[in-house]
Amino acid sequence: MLSERLQLKLYLEPSAHFEVDALIPVFHRFIREQLIKELLIDVVDYSHVPGGPGVVLIGHAADYYVGALDGAYGLVYSLKRGTAAPDARLEDSLRRLINAARLLEQESGLGLRFKSNELSLRLTDRLHAPNDDETFASTQPEVEALLSRVYGSAPSIERLPSRKEPLSLRIHAGATPSLEALLEKLGGPPLPVSSTVN
Numbered sequence: 192m193l194s195e196r197l198q199l200k201l202y203l204e205p206s207a208h209f210e211v212d213a214l215i216p217v218f219h220r221f222i223r224e225q226l227i228k229e230l231l232i233d234v235v236d237y238s239h240v241p242g243g244p245g246v247v248l249i250g251h252a253a254d255y256y257v258g259a260l261d262g263a264y265g266l267v268y269s270l271k272r273g274t275a276a277p278d279a280r281l282e283d284s285l286r287r288l289i290n291a292a293r294l295l296e297q298e299s300g301l302g303l304r305f306k307s308n309e310l311s312l313r314l315t316d317r318l319h320a321p322n323d324d325e326t327f328a329s330t331q332p333e334v335e336a337l338l339s340r341v342y343g344s345a346p347s348i349e350r351l352p353s354r355k356e357p358l359s360l361r362i363h364a365g366a367t368p369s370l371e372a373l374l375e376k377l378g379g380p381p382l383p384v385s386s387t388v389n
Contacts (some may be wrong), residue, residue, distance in 0.1 A: 192280040193329060194320035195273050198313040199288045202265040204304040209264065211238045214246040214257050217298055221248065226294055228383035229253065229274075229287075253284075255291055261311065266292050269315075281312075282337055286377040293370040307373060308342070308364040315357045322358040334362065341376045342366045 203209070218234040221227055230251040237243045237258065244267075245258020252274045256267040268288035275283035292305045312334065314320040320330070327350055338346040342364040351359040374380065 192277055192314075192333060193326065194314035194316040195277075195280075196270055196314075196316040197280070197284060198267050198269045198311075198315055199284050200261070200265045200267045200311040200313075201288055201292050202263055202306045202309045202311075204306055206302065206304070209301075209303070211245045211257060211264075212236060213301060214295075217295070217301065218246060218248040218255075221294070227255075227287075227291060228381060253287065257295070265311075266295065266305065281333060282377065283381065285337065285341070286374070286381050289370055289373050289377060290380050293374060296370060305370065306367075307370055308367045310362040310364075312360045312362060313357050314359075317357060320358060322354055322356065326358050330358065330360070334360065338362065338364055341373060342368065 215234055215236055222231045233249045235247045235249060238245055242259055244256040244260055248255040252272050254269045268284055270284050295303050320326045331348055334348060335345055344365045346362050346364045349361045
């Protein structure tokens with residue numbers, strides 16, 4: 192993956208009632224109990240911002256958002272600095288996203304369910320991955336190869352048209368496996384990330 196920074200999103204199933212600020216104590220507990228094996232720093236509430244990031248779990252290497260940045264609620268894994276080699280970056284990010292979604296689904300008070308077969312990918316590193324045809328041509332095969340292996344069939348990939356935004360893809364997989372099954376295909380829960388702060 193050319194981009195050193197990326198955002199992967201898993202969309203929420205429609206819910207009759209979801210209070211995004213209910214995530215604040217959950218994310219604080221994730222930090223306290225080290226349920227996500229990364230250096231996590233704080234929780235920020237942007238739930239008052241329409242179409243904003245919602246509630247954000249701030250980390251050293253990556254952040255986790257539950258909000259409606261693109262108009263639809265979901266969980267975003269936002270990689271800020273490399274935690275894996277470039278050729279493993281996308282798979283590592285997907286593994287961390289699926290693991291966090293699984294942990295949120297297990298929170299009985301939240302009642303969250305994720306669409307396991309619908310994702311989006313944004314390459315937010317415009318220096319290394321500008322929104323152009325060359326970047327798309329180099330990114331699409333990597334996305335197809337990873338998701339074909341994990342889901343067992345080739346996904347459909349749609350490039351979103353805006354040239355003003357980072358390169359953005361909407362991805363639909365044919366299969367709808369459980370998050371546990373996806374995580375197993377990805378090798379289980381992610382390994383801890385070094386807590387060394389540069």
